Amino acid sequence: MTSPELGSTLAPAKKRPKAGIIAMVVVLVAAFGWLMMGNLDKNVVFFLTPNELLAKGTEAIDVPVRLGGQVKAGTVTWDEKALDLRFDVVDTDGKGTIHVQSKGAPPQMFRDGMGVVCEGRFGADSVFQSTMLIIKHSNEYRAPKAGEKPQEMYKSLMKGSGS
Amino acid sequence: MTRLLAVDALWFGLIVSVVGGIVAPVMIARGKRLGQWVTIAQAAVYANFAVVTVATLAMMWALARHDFSISYVAQVGSRATPLFYTIISLWGALEGSILFWAWVLALYSAAVVYTNRNRPGLLVPYASAVLLLIALFFHILLVGPANPLHLVSPIPLDGPGPNPLLQNHILMAVHPPLLYLGYVGMSVPFAFAAGAMLAGEVASDDWIRLTRRWTMLAWALLTAAVIAGMWWSYEVLGWGGYWAWDPVENASFIPWLTATAFLHSVIVQERRQMLKLWNVNLVVGTFVLTLLGTFLTRSGIISSVHAFTQGTIGFYFLAFIAVVLIGSLVMVAGNSEKFRSQGQLDAALSRETVFLLNNLLLTVLCFTVLIGTLFPLIAEAVRGVKVSVGEPFFNRMTLPVMVSLLFLMGIGPALPWKHGNMNDLKKKMIPGAIVAVLLASIVIAFGSRSLYAVLAFAFAGFAATMNVQEFVIGARARQSAHRESFGTALVRLVKGNRRRYGGYVAHIGIIVSAFGIAASSAFRSEGEATLKPGETLTVGTVTARLKEVWGREEPQRSVIGATVELVRDGTVYATLSPRMNFYPTSQTPIPTPDVRSTPFGDTYMNLMAFQPDGSNATVKVILEPLVPWIWIGGGIICLGALLSAWPMKRVA
Numbered sequence: 063m064t065s066p067e068l069g070s071t072l073a074p075a076k077k078r079p080k081a082g083i084i085a086m087v088v089v090l091v092a093a094f095g096w097l098m099m100g101n102l103d104k105n106v107v108f109f110l111t112p113n114e115l116l117a118k119g120t121e122a123i124d125v126p127v128r129l130g131g132q133v134k135a136g137t138v139t140w141d142e143k144a145l146d147l148r149f150d151v152v153d154t155d156g157k158g159t160i161h162v163q164s165k166g167a168p169p170q171m172f173r174d175g176m177g178v179v180c181e182g183r184f185g186a187d188s189v190f191q192s193t194m195l196i197i198k199h200s201n202e203y204r205a206p207k208a209g210e211k212p213q214e215m216y217k218s219l220m221k222g223s224g225s
Numbered sequence: 226m227t228r229l230l231a232v233d234a235l236w237f238g239l240i241v242s243v244v245g246g247i248v249a250p251v252m253i254a255r256g257k258r259l260g261q262w263v264t265i266a267q268a269a270v271y272a273n274f275a276v277v278t279v280a281t282l283a284m285m286w287a288l289a290r291h292d293f294s295i296s297y298v299a300q301v302g303s304r305a306t307p308l309f310y311t312i313i314s315l316w317g318a319l320e321g322s323i324l325f326w327a328w329v330l331a332l333y334s335a336a337v338v339y340t341n342r343n344r345p346g347l348l349v350p351y352a353s354a355v356l357l358l359i360a361l362f363f364h365i366l367l368v369g370p371a372n373p374l375h376l377v378s379p380i381p382l383d384g385p386g387p388n389p390l391l392q393n394h395i396l397m398a399v400h401p402p403l404l405y406l407g408y409v410g411m412s413v414p415f416a417f418a419a420g421a422m423l424a425g426e427v428a429s430d431d432w433i434r435l436t437r438r439w440t441m442l443a444w445a446l447l448t449a450a451v452i453a454g455m456w457w458s459y460e461v462l463g464w465g466g467y468w469a470w471d472p473v474e475n476a477s478f479i480p481w482l483t484a485t486a487f488l489h490s491v492i493v494q495e496r497r498q499m500l501k502l503w504n505v506n507l508v509v510g511t512f513v514l515t516l517l518g519t520f521l522t523r524s525g526i527i528s529s530v531h532a533f534t535q536g537t538i539g540f541y542f543l544a545f546i547a548v549v550l551i552g553s554l555v556m557v558a559g560n561s562e563k564f565r566s567q568g569q570l571d572a573a574l575s576r577e578t579v580f581l582l583n584n585l586l587l588t589v590l591c592f593t594v595l596i597g598t599l600f601p602l603i604a605e606a607v608r609g610v611k612v613s614v615g616e617p618f619f620n621r622m623t624l625p626v627m628v629s630l631l632f633l634m635g636i637g638p639a640l641p642w643k644h645g646n647m648n649d650l651k652k653k654m655i656p657g658a659i660v661a662v663l664l665a666s667i668v669i670a671f672g673s674r675s676l677y678a679v680l681a682f683a684f685a686g687f688a689a690t691m692n693v694q695e696f697v698i699g700a701r702a703r704q705s706a707h708r709e710s711f712g713t714a715l716v717r718l719v720k721g722n723r724r725r726y727g728g729y730v731a732h733i734g735i736i737v738s739a740f741g742i743a744a745s746s747a748f749r750s751e752g753e754a755t756l757k758p759g760e761t762l763t764v765g766t767v768t769a770r771l772k773e774v775w776g777r778e779e780p781q782r783s784v785i786g787a788t789v790e791l792v793r794d795g796t797v798y799a800t801l802s803p804r805m806n807f808y809p810t811s812q813t814p815i816p817t818p819d820v821r822s823t824p825f826g827d828t829y830m831n832l833m834a835f836q837p838d839g840s841n842a843t844v845k846v847i848l849e850p851l852v853p854w855i856w857i858g859g860g861i862i863c864l865g866a867l868l869s870a871w872p873m874k875r876v877a
Contacts, residue, residue, distance in 0.1 A: 080569065080570055082573075083570070083581065087585060090585070090589075091589075094589055094593075097622070098593060098596060098622060101617075101618050101621055101622055102596070102597070102600060102614065102618060104617075104618075105614060105615040105617045105618035105621070106600070106604070106612045106613075106614060106615070106618075107612060107613045107614070107615045108610060108611070108612050109610075109611035109612060109613065110611075126615055128613065142755040142841065142843065143755065145753055145754070145755065145843070166753055166833065166843075166845075167753065167755070167833035167834035167843035168834060169813060169834075170805060170813070170814050170833075170834050170835070171812060171813045171814065197812075197813050211783075211809075212776075212783040212785070212807035212814075213778060213783050215837055216776050216783070216785060216837050218837070218838050218839065219774060219775060219776035219785060219837070219838070219839050220776040220777065220778060220783070
């Protein structure tokens with residue numbers, strides 16, 4: 063697009079640059095559309111439950127997935143020094159166990175039976191490596207049960223501070 | 226009492242909108258008692274503003290008085306919430322935010338009519354009718370699916386309070402109003418475009434000049450809103466980022482892109498009488514995209530952290546979008562003869578070309594983000610699968626376009642209209658190119674191997690130099706022509722052409738923000754550790770030492786915090802207190818990170834977990850260079866936009 067002779071004369075360049083620009087736009091748009099579809103294909107993250115993930119078999123290995131399910135009771139282990147969190151996720155029907163490994167501290171209210179979404183990849187070793195852990199909670203208001211209120215759970219902390 | 230006052234006010238507003246938005250334009254079009262109906266249309270705008278103001282104030286009063294007989298107050302109010310957050314919960318949930326929207330629209334409409342009250346012709350009467358038609362849509366929502374004024378019986382003694390995320394930070398008082406002002410402000414250019422088409426005045430430059438200034442105002446507010454939203458996300462969500470290509474973020478960004486395109490292409494129309502049809506499309510498109518954004522975020526159709534509200538309101542929005550699109554299409558088709566370009570592109574190397582490329586890239590960017598945002602909906606509807614579009618898609622698709630735009634931002638101001646000269650351009654580009662090479666080498670020396678990081682720094686440096694250079698060249702020329710000092714020459718230069726130099730200031734603001742974004746993405750470092758009191762965590766140059774874990778009761782929440790000292794050579798130079806706020810309405814605590822900002826960057830600290838007895842706490846430390854410059858850049862952008870659009874007499 064940098065032809066110096068165009069700037070040198072007064073001759074009104076008629077249709078030529080306009081047609082050129084339209085052609086350029088068409089080519090660019092086409093290329094971009096092609097790129098976009100290709101990239102969408104590669105970067106779509108499927109939202110799957112444990113059963114759906116297992117049903118996919120080898121197809122689901124090492125592709126980005128959002129795994130949604132419940133934390134299976136009694137499976138949570140947390141190594142606070144190594145920041146290594148492990149737990150199992152199951153479907154709402156209690157089936158389709160998937161082992162999840164996550165780096166970093168569990169969310170403060172993390173507990174058995176809670177709904178979670180793990181973003182990550184299912185490895186060939188049948189362990190789901192989670193890079194992001196989100197607690198799924200309903201927007202509906204639910205009064206905390208006895209013993210669930212923070213002022214009860216963290217009583218000693220509340221007392222220990224004058225500030 | 227309060228409820229009845231607000232209900233009556235809103236019904237009156239609905240009637241007034243019908244009279245001013247439907248009856249008046251029909252009578253004006255038929256030409257009967259023209260003057261009388263023009264006056265009625267104007268009066269309707271003022272009346273609507275008055276009654277919606279009454280309704281909004283009544284709602285704020287009800288919120289402040291904890292009048293739980295009103296459904297909206299019962300939904301978001303709580304006796305324990307501080308008064309300030311109680312009042313701003315006006316925009317904390319769906320119904321209140323629609324009321325606030327209607328008020329902002331009424332305010333804009335009244336301002337448009339007032340500033341043009343002595344203007345002859347039918348452009349403004351038609352435009353105010355269009356604004357009242359939009360107001361009518363919101364009035365229908367307010368008496369229909371988004372009615373905030375249902376009577377609650379029996380009257381509850383207390384309410385749950387606003388969404389915890391919305392009462393956790395002061396920016397919630399800033400970001401939503403700015404967003405509404407920006408979003409709703411895009412109705413004004415649309416109304417002018419529609420008014421011009423209805424009045425048959427679309428060929429005159431008048432409406433374009435009027436529109437440009439209002440678009441600039443709305444654009445500045447939308448820019449500020451997007452950046453305040455980034456800041457809010459950074460300060461509240463606890464992940465140390467400010468942009469995640471979340472549907473709600475995209476919803477505010479997409480119309481910003483088309484509005485930005487319009488602000489540039491409108492200059493081409495004014496100077497060269499080109500792109501008339503394109504500009505009308507951009508104006509209509511921007512307005513429709515604000516409606517689409519509201520539909521996406523307010524209908525709950527896309528699950529997202531921001532989708533606080535759900536309801537049947539989505540169908541109303543879809544129907545309204547359809548009405549606007551069909552109406553606009555008919556108006557554009559009816560005026561097609563008048564959109565002919567009188568000018569043409571003279572040379573490939575000219576400022577027009579750069580404007581065209583800018584518009585092309587912004588449109589491509591808009592389209593990409595739009596497709597990425599809508600794709601999960603399409604996939605679910607067509608293939609029945611639940612998917613989300615990952616960040617890599619957005620980054621891979623948008624980064625090349627964004628760095629190209631940075632480059633063009635440097636080239637555009639250096640090129641003349643009509644015919645550019647390659648040799649002149651090359652000469653002008655030398656300082657910018659030197660800065661670009663210098664910055665690129667610094668970035669590589671600091672260890673970045675990302676192509677886009679290097680290009681972003683290089684092109685941002687280039688564009689910054691080129692834009693600053695325009696001021697220097699202009700001031701130098703004045704200096705020698707008028708024998709003024711450099712300072713005086715600079716001030717007079719800017720005063721003499723505020724539109725142009727305001728634009729360059731806005732460019733510099735964007736570049737400053739771009740530096741902040743590039744540096745904080747390319748050179749971010751983080752670490753996380755579980756610490757007992759006295760233990761330390763070192764990330765890069767920062768060493769953090771846990772002092773204690775503490776808790777306290779506040780009326781509306783419980784707070785657990787960690788006191789963490791930043792130490793260097795054995796002395797404490799700063800103390801941070803990341804916290805978790807427990808609200809009774811939320812099953813999970815709201816992270817409340819603490820940030821230490823310096824011009825060089827931020828030390829961002831978040832409390833991830835703690836032992837109930839306080840024996841240890843897990844903290845995350847994130848170092849992000851230059852982050853504060855993102856917010857500062859936002860301020861500079863607004864300054865530039867105001868400089869450019871502020872209505873003052875020109876000083877020669």
